[in-house]
Amino acid sequence: MFAEIITIGDEILIGQIVDTNSAWMAKQLNLIGIKVKQITSVSDDEAHIMEALQLAEERAEIILITGGLGPTKDDITKLTMAKHFGMGFRRDEETLKNVTNIFARLNRPMIDVNIRQADVPDGCVVIQNKNGTAPCMWFDHHGKIFVSMPGVPHEMMYLMDEEILPRLKASFELPSIVHKTILTAGLGESFLAQQIAAIEESLPAHIKLAYLPRLGQVRLRLSASGANEEVLKAEVQTYAQQIIAELKSYVMVEDDVPLEKAILDLMTARKLTLSTAESCTGGYIAHLITQHPGCSAVYAGGAVSYSYELKESMLGVKPDTLNTFGAVSEQTVLEMAAGAVKHFNTDYAVAVSGIAGPDGGTAEKPVGTVWIAVASKIDVQAKVFKFGNKRIQNIERSASAALTMILSRLKQDHN
Amino acid sequence: MFAEIITIGDEILIGQIVDTNSAWMAKQLNLIGIKVKQITSVSDDEAHIMEALQLAEERAEIILITGGLGPTKDDITKLTMAKHFGMGFRRDEETLKNVTNIFARLNRPMIDVNIRQADVPDGCVVIQNKNGTAPCMWFDHHGKIFVSMPGVPHEMMYLMDEEILPRLKASFELPSIVHKTILTAGLGESFLAQQIAAIEESLPAHIKLAYLPRLGQVRLRLSASGANEEVLKAEVQTYAQQIIAELKSYVMVEDDVPLEKAILDLMTARKLTLSTAESCTGGYIAHLITQHPGCSAVYAGGAVSYSYELKESMLGVKPDTLNTFGAVSEQTVLEMAAGAVKHFNTDYAVAVSGIAGPDGGTAEKPVGTVWIAVASKIDVQAKVFKFGNKRIQNIERSASAALTMILSRLKQDHN
Numbered sequence: 001m002f003a004e005i006i007t008i009g010d011e012i013l014i015g016q017i018v019d020t021n022s023a024w025m026a027k028q029l030n031l032i033g034i035k036v037k038q039i040t041s042v043s044d045d046e047a048h049i050m051e052a053l054q055l056a057e058e059r060a061e062i063i064l065i066t067g068g069l070g071p072t073k074d075d076i077t078k079l080t081m082a083k084h085f086g087m088g089f090r091r092d093e094e095t096l097k098n099v100t101n102i103f104a105r106l107n108r109p110m111i112d113v114n115i116r117q118a119d120v121p122d123g124c125v126v127i128q129n130k131n132g133t134a135p136c137m138w139f140d141h142h143g144k145i146f147v148s149m150p151g152v153p154h155e156m157m158y159l160m161d162e163e164i165l166p167r168l169k170a171s172f173e174l175p176s177i178v179h180k181t182i183l184t185a186g187l188g189e190s191f192l193a194q195q196i197a198a199i200e201e202s203l204p205a206h207i208k209l210a211y212l213p214r215l216g217q218v219r220l221r222l223s224a225s226g227a228n229e230e231v232l233k234a235e236v237q238t239y240a241q242q243i244i245a246e247l248k249s250y251v252m253v254e255d256d257v258p259l260e261k262a263i264l265d266l267m268t269a270r271k272l273t274l275s276t277a278e279s280c281t282g283g284y285i286a287h288l289i290t291q292h293p294g295c296s297a298v299y300a301g302g303a304v305s306y307s308y309e310l311k312e313s314m315l316g317v318k319p320d321t322l323n324t325f326g327a328v329s330e331q332t333v334l335e336m337a338a339g340a341v342k343h344f345n346t347d348y349a350v351a352v353s354g355i356a357g358p359d360g361g362t363a364e365k366p367v368g369t370v371w372i373a374v375a376s377k378i379d380v381q382a383k384v385f386k387f388g389n390k391r392i393q394n395i396e397r398s399a400s401a402a403l404t405m406i407l408s409r410l411k412q413d414h415n
Numbered sequence: 416m417f418a419e420i421i422t423i424g425d426e427i428l429i430g431q432i433v434d435t436n437s438a439w440m441a442k443q444l445n446l447i448g449i450k451v452k453q454i455t456s457v458s459d460d461e462a463h464i465m466e467a468l469q470l471a472e473e474r475a476e477i478i479l480i481t482g483g484l485g486p487t488k489d490d491i492t493k494l495t496m497a498k499h500f501g502m503g504f505r506r507d508e509e510t511l512k513n514v515t516n517i518f519a520r521l522n523r524p525m526i527d528v529n530i531r532q533a534d535v536p537d538g539c540v541v542i543q544n545k546n547g548t549a550p551c552m553w554f555d556h557h558g559k560i561f562v563s564m565p566g567v568p569h570e571m572m573y574l575m576d577e578e579i580l581p582r583l584k585a586s587f588e589l590p591s592i593v594h595k596t597i598l599t600a601g602l603g604e605s606f607l608a609q610q611i612a613a614i615e616e617s618l619p620a621h622i623k624l625a626y627l628p629r630l631g632q633v634r635l636r637l638s639a640s641g642a643n644e645e646v647l648k649a650e651v652q653t654y655a656q657q658i659i660a661e662l663k664s665y666v667m668v669e670d671d672v673p674l675e676k677a678i679l680d681l682m683t684a685r686k687l688t689l690s691t692a693e694s695c696t697g698g699y700i701a702h703l704i705t706q707h708p709g710c711s712a713v714y715a716g717g718a719v720s721y722s723y724e725l726k727e728s729m730l731g732v733k734p735d736t737l738n739t740f741g742a743v744s745e746q747t748v749l750e751m752a753a754g755a756v757k758h759f760n761t762d763y764a765v766a767v768s769g770i771a772g773p774d775g776g777t778a779e780k781p782v783g784t785v786w787i788a789v790a791s792k793i794d795v796q797a798k799v800f801k802f803g804n805k806r807i808q809n810i811e812r813s814a815s816a817a818l819t820m821i822l823s824r825l826k827q828d829h830n
Contacts, residue, residue, distance in 0.1 A: 014445045015437075015441035018435050020433050022434070023430045027431075029430075036429070037428070038457050039427065041437070042453050048452070070628070108603065108606070114605055154808050158805075282706075282710075283698030283700070290810070293772070300721055302719045303716065303729070304717045309759075357708070
């Protein structure tokens with residue numbers, strides 16, 4: 001069973017935005033046993049869109065289309081799909097209600113182009129888009145499925161999760177697919193592969209192991225494909241346990257959740273609290289944590305102490321420490337973490353101070369030097385990392401290393 | 416002049432990685448006047464790659480291909496290109512030298528597959544890849560240019576910048592392309608379109624206007640294509656000024672930079688300082704600001720005050736205020752912002768307190784209710800927003816609204 005993804009819109013072709021939708025969609029499709037044959041980005045041009053639809057239909061059974069559904073005249077996806085299928089238009093009353101409600105909620109007057117968002121090709125099934133005014137349209141054309149969705153990521157994701165994926169599962173006989181993900185940290189991809197080589201070689205043909213490295217972590221994903229879901233689950237579980245036993249403390253989470261979610265789950269269960277003291281990560285760790293609903297049971301808050309002054313006033317770092325050792329030093333980061341535990345009255349705290357770059361490095365402390373400390377009410381420990389010279393990556397890798405340190409520490413203290 | 420980009424490799428089609436290469440390449444091509452007609456991602460499959468090459472050649476003059484050049488047996492781009500062009504292979508001595516040097520530097524033994532990286536289709540021009548072992552191959556086939564590059568981003572970028580783009584400029588007579596982006600906030604896409612309809616209709620055929628909406632902001636992009644760059648710049652500037660005059664205070668930035676960068680630029684120029692006091696945005700505003708190099712000249716830091724206690728201890732919010740009005744209230748957010756200016760000793764501060772959801776809403780304050788305040792040393796003003804019920808989007812929209820409020824305020828005070 002093959003799908004193709006077509007993204008419509010000039011913004012991708014002029015390089016204004018990176019197409020993150022396609023990777024997300026491809027991942028979800030693979031998870032339910034639908035392979036993606038091709039991803040195609042085309043411009044808002046009728047002839048070109050029609051050619052792309054035609055070619056995709058020749059290669060795949062499912063064609064998912066995003067973009068080009070806005071109210072302005074450069075958005076021509078809807079018109080082009082109707083032309084491609086030889087359909088006329090009808091006004092969809094449910095869509096009109098949805099659009100009217102959205103405008104009422106925003107307290108904005110509706111104009112003619114907004115009303116026309118409710119006009120859809122008369123042969124499609126409309127799937128209501130609760131998060132926006134552009135309707136999602138499902139076409140069943142000679143047994144091939146075409147779905148046109150808005151390109152706004154959260155609208156597309158919600159529609160995929162709630163509507164499209166369940167309908168695809170119901171429309172086709174798909175194999176059962178069972179995945180199991182193990183999150184590791186502290187060992188590179190090739191070393192991991194070496195350590196579990198015997199297990200990998202013993203895998204039967206219907207079970208695959210993928211290495212997904214990112215930011216100093218490697219996710220190991222076992223994927224089994226077959227007829228009986230329960231059998232597959234048991235098989236995957238057996239191999240997963242072998243891998244976990246082999247990799248021991250390199251295993252951070254025996255599940256497909258991000259590090260900060262694993263931390264929140266463990267701390268919630270044990271009624272522990274956490275705070276943060278961030279310099280070079282600039283609030284990114286706090287942001288990762290507070291993305292998750294229910295984090296307030298664990299997370300009290302923290303300091304983004306960019307300046308020397310705020311490291312002193314918010315965290316109680318001694319001026320002497322800063323002047324003698326500098327902001328990026330073991331001494332400073334230890335005081336930051338201990339200060340956070342004390343001032344924010346939490347069980348644990350993590351502190352990060354480093355040189356994210358691109359400027360500010362010295363021979364002794366080059367760009368990419370990052371100190372991270374984890375403190376409890378009893379003690380505090382620090383570690384230094386040497387990352388590269390890219391600012392954004394340094395921020396992300398620092399956050400990832402900090403979360404790894406917290407989780408390792410929590411496992412030591414509370415397992 | 417059209418180009419197409421073909422990315423080869425399963426990792427994109429299974430959603431393992433996001434294809435950031437294509438957007439980068441498309442941007443560089445557009446800047447030198449080469450439009451990208453289509454971006455296509457295909458798997459490591461001979462028939463599929465050959466079909467993609469064939470179709471791309473029918474639509475475009477330049478075909479840039481990335482990926483599938485590794486030493487392992489799933490990498491078949493080189494073999495497939497030779498087959499497509501009906502070429503044999505020759506050993507390229509320069510490439511062999513490069514590969515040998517790289518292995519010597521890494522102190523690793525070379526094996527047969529590494530030596531075979533120096534075998535190239537005999538009709539191509541080899542461009543040396545200084546950053547890796549896979550050679551870059553340039554084919555001139557009946558006046559159409561095909562370039563096969565490695566998919567590793569930094570290898571591809573270096574080759575594009577140093578070799579491919581200069582050679583393309585030398586190979587074709589390219590038009591000049593001029594873009595101008597205006598960032599607006601506070602008015603939806605369709606209302607913007609209505610307000611500038613007369614200007615849009617007056618645009619000549621060679622100037623296009625695009626609407627790029629995101630998180631309550633809309634970017635307006637004028638793109639002009641023609642022979643004389645100076646003439647185009649003047650034309651685009653004229654239309655941009657008409658749009659700016661028409662939209663007045665809805666225009667946030669007359670340039671293609673994110674809001675927080677515009678804030679940093681304005682505040683750096685005027686030697687002003689900023690701090691943040693975040694509750695529901697949980698450090699996300701701080702993160703947006705601190706992504707940018709040089710932010711420390713403006714940004715002192717801030718509080719992520721998730722708990723009542725930290726709102727009191729870090730920002731000086733009165734317990735009475737919290738108990739009487741609650742954390743999500745005008746009174747609390749005013750005290751948070753004023754407290755940040757005072758405690759963090761900055762010229763300005765922004766504070767956000769809201770209910771990001773999915774839980775925690777009440778009839779009076781439903782999920783999505785967000786109060787935002789901006790304070791200077793002189794006064795403080797707050798505004799309430801009603802967003803939706805999605806946590807991540809509420810965080811993003813709150814940050815976007817907060818940044819819009821800061822920038823509007825700065826423009827009032829310092830224009």
